[in-house]
Amino acid sequence: MEVAGRLFLWTVLAASCGAQLNSTVAEGRSKCTASVGGANLGETHKALILQPNADENCTWTIERPENRSIRIIFSHIQLDPDGSCESENIEVFDGSSTDGPLLGKACSKNDFVPVFESSSNSLTFQILTDWTTIQRSVFIFYYFFSPGTLVPNCGGYLQALEGSFSSPNYPKPHPELAYCVWHIQVEKGYKIELKFKELFLEMDEHCRFDFIALYDGPSTTSGLLKQLCGRGQPTFESSSDSMTVVLSTDYANSYRGFSASYTSVYIEDVNTTSLSCASDKMRVIISKSFLQSLNYNENNLQLNDPTCRPSVSNVIEFSIPLHECGTIKKIEDHTITYTNKISFTKAPMSALITRQKHLQIVVTCEMEYNSTVEILYITEDDIIQNESALxxxxxxxxxxxxxxxxxxxxxxxxxxxxNQTLFVQVTLHTLDPNLVVFLDTCQASPTPDFASPTYDLISSGCSRDETCEVYPLFGHYGRFQFNAFKFLRHMNSVYLKCKILICDTDDPTSRCNQGCVSRRKRDISPYKWKTESVIGPIRLKRDRSASGNTGLLPQTHEAEISNQPLSHLRLFSFMVLVLNVLVVAVAAVKYFVNQRMDHRYQKLQVY
Incomplete structure (x- = not known):
């Protein structure tokens, strides 16, 4: 009887679990039919697979709570490829009906992943199909978000000739409900080569859930290069000097995300030379056609240190370290400049005449304010040309x-x-060993925009908090520690922002060597080499449960697309295991209780 009862219980549980899974799939997989006419949606996030028939015209409305915005993403659209966008399309409106302002239109001919955001309390989208009888499918994902909530390291502008970036939290799982946009912009005359060192997102045939969208241009409508997901190490190249990278994640199944780097590739044209400066090197590009017009070749070029040679492809490129290859550093009036010279070897000493022009290229990088000012001097028969960038x-x-x-x-x-001790480090990424970092000001705020209120940890190089300890100057690192706190009458998040100064160790009068200076005694002109960094949020552990799911643990999609039989089997096996453990535990408890009861109430023998 006990075995039969256990089998009956397993059967009931398996049937109920299967029914629950089937209902979840049915909820996520909705057909847009003329008889249904759409629906009203109010969940905080939802994934839908719509399979419209021919000659459909139905409308869906999403209602949001106050102080939230709606983001809707059409990550996969399979409509009539031969139909026009006028006869078969998806239109999105800002409001509760199609009478509201049109946010945009999507169809099979779109060369981008359509993403729309509503500023009102609702958003409406309408699907219109023509008479063609084909299989159609539209995957839609929407969620509510707070406009003022920022995900750290989520998107930004990358304007150096080369750099790297990664998904938030990398190499740990990426956050849920993230939409990050990176705009890469290099100098004119260059194109961009983007390499993914690692790509690890949720696998899906059409990249509908978590995906990366690459655009060949400065915006998300510039032309889609590729929509990526799964695992790999792909490489892409732009056709111009700009590229846009988008990361979109849903509410489940977070993985490592991605890590990528980019570099700029020179496109040879009529320009003669170009210069760019980074924190650790100067980069000079010289056109081969320019050298040929002067009857020179790359073997005639040399730096102050002739052992430092250029790389040669379709152009000649010098990558000049700021502290090597004969680069000269000069400190004057709180300004650091790095200078080198590219010269052309002269004719042999035995020659009496030459018909070649004497040409020198003097390249100088000047560190000033929160930027690198680049100056290029080209002297050609007493003719000087100047060029600068930031x-x-x-x-x-x-x-x-x-x-x-x-x-x-x-x-x-x-x-x-x-009151936990926190350790903070600001790092300057450069190869110049003589530069040091000085922490001038560090503030804390409950919001990432550092609006009121703010709290000073460090000001003018002086500790303003009783628990804050500023470490001595240590090369490229500015370090301090303090004890954690929270802002009263505010959310329990804390963001940190530090303004730093960059000095040279050979300058004894620099601000970095003066240390803590009170405001009343301070009489120093504005310092030129400065920048700032931000980190956050930092939250109290007791608020972890109140903040909801962090997105670090896999969950189940509302729209389960594949592996349904496998999911049933796994769930059934798990339930069987749990029931067996429970039965064994109950039997063990019952046995020990009986033993104990027999001992306590043993009958006396009668002689």
């Missing part, structure tokens, strides 16, 4: 687990206890 210091700020500053913390948000 760049930024390459700095970063991170939390560490101890005063050794060895293990960088990757969690975002980072959960702490009140």
């Amino acid at each position: 760049g930024k210091y390459n700095t970063s700020m991170a939390l560490y687990d101890s005063s050794a500053f060895e293990n960088r913390l990757q969690d975002s948000p980072y959960y702490v206890d009140l």
Whole structure:
């Protein structure tokens, strides 16, 4: 009887679980039929697979709560490929009906992943199909979000000639409901080569859930190069000087995300030379056609240090370290300049005459304010040409687990206890060994925009908090520690922002060597080499459960697309295992209780 009862219980549970899974799939997989006419949607996030028939015209409306915005993503559209966008399309409106402002239109001919955001309390989309009888499918994902909530390291503008970036939290699982846009812009005359060191997103044939969209241009409507997901290490190249990278994630199944780097590839044209400056090197491009017009070739070129040679492809490229290859550093009036010279070897000493022009290219990078000012001097028979551009210091700020500053913390948000000691390091990424970082000001704020209120941890190089300890100057690193706190009458998130100064160790009068200076005694002109870094949020551990799912653990999609039999089998096996454990536990408890009861109430023998 006991075995029969257990089998009956397993059967009931398996049937109920199967029914629940089937109902979930039915909820996520909705057909847009003329008889249904669409629906009203109010869940905080939802995935839908719509399979419209021929000659459909139905409308869906999404209602949101106050102080939230709606983002809707059409990550896969399979409509009539031969139909026109006028006869078969998806239109999105800002409001509760199709009478509201038109946000945009999508169809099979779109060369981008359609994404729309509503500023009102509702959003409406309408699907219109023609008479053609084909199989159609539209995957839609929407969710509500707060416009003021920022995901750290999510998107931005990359304007150096080369650089790297990664998904938020990398190499840990990416956050849920993230939409990040990176705009890569290099100088004119270059194109972009983008390499993924690692790509690890949810696998799907059409990349409908978590995906990366690459665009060949400065915006998300510039032309889709590829929609990526799954695993791999692909490489892409733009056709111009700009590229846009989008990361979109849903509410389930978070993986490592991605890590990518890019470099700029020179496109040879009529331009003669170009110069760009980074935190650790100068980059000079010289056109081969320009050299040929002067009857020179790359073997005639040399730097101050002739052992440093250029790389040659379709152009000649010098990558000149700021502290090597004969580069001269000069410190004057709180300004650091790095200068080198590209010269052309002269004719042999035995020659009496030459018909070649004497040409020198003097390249100078001047570090000033929150940027790198680039100046290019070309002297050709006493003719001087100037060229300049702007760049930024390459700095970063991170939390560490101890005063050794060895293990960088990757969690975002980072959960702490009140009064826990936090260790912060600001890093300047450069190869110049004589530069040091000085922490001028560090502030805390409950919001990422650092609107009121703010709290000073460090000001004018002085500690303003009783628990804050500023470490001595240590090369390219600015370090301090303080005890965690929260802002009263505010959310329990804390963001940190530090303004730093960059000095040369050979300048004894620099601001960095003056240390803490009170405001009343301070009489220093505005310092030129400065920048700032931001990190956050930091939250209290007790608020972890209140913040909801962090997106680090896999969940089940509302729209389950594949592997349904496998999911049934796994769930049934798990339930069988749990029931067996429960039965064994109950039997063991019952046995020990009976033993104990027999001992306590043993009958006396009668003689």
